[in-house]
Amino acid sequence: MNRFWTTFHQWGSPPTFYRFARALQPWLLVPAVLLIVHGMYAGLVLAPADYQQGDGFRIIYVHVPAAWLSLFVYTSMVVAGAVALIWRMKIAEVYVVDAAYAGAGFTAVALLTGMLWGKPMWGAWWVWDARLTSELILLFLYLGVIALNRALPDRRSAARACAILAIVGVINVPIVHYSVEWWNTLHQGASITRFEKPAMPMSMLWPLLELSLGSMLFYFWSVLLRMRGSLLERERRQAWARAVAADAQPS
Amino acid sequence: MTPLLSVRQLHHERGDRELFGGLDVDIHGGEILQVVGPNGHGKSTLLRILAGLIRPDVGTLAWRGRAFTSWEDEPVAPLMWLGERPGWAAAHSVEHNWRYLRSLRGLTPDREACWIDPAWWPRRFGDLSTGQRKRASLAFIEISGAAVWFLDEPLSGLDVAMSAQWQSRMQQAASRGTAIVLVSHDALTFSPDRVLTWTGEY
Amino acid sequence: MTPLLSVRQLHHERGDRELFGGLDVDIHGGEILQVVGPNGHGKSTLLRILAGLIRPDVGTLAWRGRAFTSWEDEPVAPLMWLGERPGWAAAHSVEHNWRYLRSLRGLTPDREACWIDPAWWPRRFGDLSTGQRKRASLAFIEISGAAVWFLDEPLSGLDVAMSAQWQSRMQQAASRGTAIVLVSHDALTFSPDRVLTWTGEY
């Protein structure tokens, strides 16, 4: 147990984490790019057109990874937020804030692609279905975190405040996820259900999984990049950060 | 004798600037400690740290010899705080504020023999003049029975007579065993037990 | 010589109590007038009346010999006001506040050679310490070119050195012809041209 805590704290110290992140990044980026490129090719070219929707269904390859990630990122923010509040771990603080930007991005992409898809499928860009609305609320939660972070003058307390907000908002994640079912128990006969559990042929499913994994790796890469920047900024007066900055300067 | 409150190896930053780099302070019962120093060198921040209102970046706070966690364990609040903002609600009467603040500290609402002018009780706190507001806050602190008082510029706003009165009241409290930490730019009429001249690393 | 500002037969009540019952005050250019008096006897109220911020119940105000209506006719604001609340926005930078307040008075945003520490310009006004905020407000008043300054407790919050500096700066301004009315409980380092000791009808 003691071993565990020591490792935990070490890993949580900014310089260690910075070095670790820098070393890890290529291992995330390369597979991410490979998976995404192959997944795109497989999804957009190799996979057969849907017999009902034609080529329109291919939006799924952007929509679903983005939608999944929008939920995943929020959940990870909540976990990091709890760590930040309980153990005052700087890395977790930085993660909460930096993940919010990517999370808002994924949510926006999920919404936009969903709308693009909805137009041919439902004949409207937008319907006030629970899934859609709760996803939009998720976007507002992300925006709230970003706004709060910008509004508070002190970086550390801003991050911790954002952690509290994220934790309080976590109730929305299950709502997004289960909205399809709950909405049905409350109101019968929404026309969306048909699309939620499509029996997919493998040739359609594979690229989806590849793309999901690829974008998740890509997300981790990008959030690490952001976090490195934030850490340097926060710790700019510490010796290690100065050393890093000095290394980066071409002299 | 263990000090009432002590801080060791205090480091604290505010907006990139290190205000304290390893400060040690001890506060003993019955002692008046005046903190003086130029504007912006961290006197108020130090007071907030000592009162447990902000947690220092580095450093440990001990209360009666044991590591400080919070003020919530004692039956009667052991410390009194006077900051820039009084903590009295401007829209409520002096009396209501008084009773509310007393109950916050687990005290009965006694209001006899205090330093407040009886004519003020029914008035809105916000309608008092600057010096009257200051005096009301100080009057509250005086009969609280707390072991330590933290006073940030208690004399500013008081007229000459009131300032002298408050200073002798502080001395009386100290002689009854209260520890007083005060930040003040004014010269006092008495000489405090200890002066911490904080010119800092600023 | 007609006084810059004069008030005759001033009567004013605050919450049932008559603060002034027929007070006459004249303010001449180049003169420093200190108003002293016990807490709550109406010094701040008097200052507000003189500055035209509140209208007295009874009494007339004259500016350069003519009945006063408002300050809006002059090309450059003829008076400066420092009250309990500074009028600077806590959430904005010192520089932005400076420029805004200058433009309110029709002044160019000059900020050379003023009493503000250059390191403060980019900082939020609300992040400055008590004394630093006071000093920033005073610095603004100093280079405004106004004919009269009304200062309510300008020295409170300033450290000893800054207080002395500001007092000599006030003297310099007076020697350039500025009239200064200040309310202060502190003894000044110089002797003001006139002291109005207001113990009032309170």
Added chain:
Amino acid sequence: MGALWIRELRSYWQSRFEALQCLAVFSVVLLLFPLGVDPEPELLRLMAPAVIWGSALLACVFGLETLFRQDLREGWLEQAQTSIWPLPLLLALRMVAHWMFTGVPVVLAGVLGAAALGMSEPGIRAVGWSLLLGTPSLVALGSVAAALTANLTGGAMLSALLVLPLYVPVLIFGASAIALAEAGQGTDASLYLMGCSLLLSILLAPLASAAALKVVAE
């Protein structure tokens, strides 16, 4: 504690007109919406759940200012932190008092409003129950948002922005309970969910608000 609680109540009692404004805002918002549409009884009845719950929500958001933002500006937090009571307890007392002076009138007015909008008997009952279970959650969640924005200038708007998404689940359950009752169906499931979220928010909000206040004040 008893003395403190009495003081808390008297604070609200002394400024009861301010607290009743929450009710007034509720009523005005409730009135605005029918004014904006063709006042056909059928349409009004359909809109009623959304309108009632929307108004309750907004009244609550306006009320947050008096919950403790004003006190914080005056330095209340330092006094609370140096008091002998745990901060979450103080906040919980405040929330309860606040709800009694702002939430309860809204519940009553909501029932009246429902009748005025021409709802059925079970619908009116559902309005009453859902507001009774829902408004305390609104206060509790709102206190977290108010605490997070406690020392910001212009924080009122930010706290509204933070709190409205949090209110959505309450709104959905509350409005659906009303709609179900109007449609002649059982409302137990929705009300049960609201009760759960009420419990959860009452238990957690004081802790979260206290944590937020401490974080923000540092």
Added chain:
Amino acid sequence: MGALWIRELRSYWQSRFEALQCLAVFSVVLLLFPLGVDPEPELLRLMAPAVIWGSALLACVFGLETLFRQDLREGWLEQAQTSIWPLPLLLALRMVAHWMFTGVPVVLAGVLGAAALGMSEPGIRAVGWSLLLGTPSLVALGSVAAALTANLTGGAMLSALLVLPLYVPVLIFGASAIALAEAGQGTDASLYLMGCSLLLSILLAPLASAAALKVVAE
């Protein structure tokens, strides 16, 4: 004056995220209402005018806090009164800047919201025009209420209460313009009336607010 105007704009620019929160509040309130009802397209279309105008109104009320309440609390009024500009002029400048940073985004978002609520082409156009003509009146009327409650604690709620009834005429004309357009009829009459009330409120509001501020500050 030019310098002052630029400063005024920069004040808002510096706190642009705060100003944009007005937009966010508008969007969230806009969202809340469809959530509360059975989201049938037909019902939504019928509710749309009330919902859009109601949200605009409430966003505006929340924005009043930043209009000048905060500044007043910090002693801005004394500085304004001792400045060389007439108070009404200062207030007018402030209102225009405020509208540019809070009203304009609401107009744009309103048009998007109208599309999302499934309104017809002329309906969407009517939303745009009515908001464009109406939001400045909302700001102007709101400033009077904000001024009247300037030095009250918890005045946000009181000013909401004062201002909402004043907003009713704007709401009625605005919503009816939209409803008419949706029904395929001409909207000129309503828009014309809104233009008149805009002119009137723009001319009178700065004077009324200045008078109110002076009275309240004494």
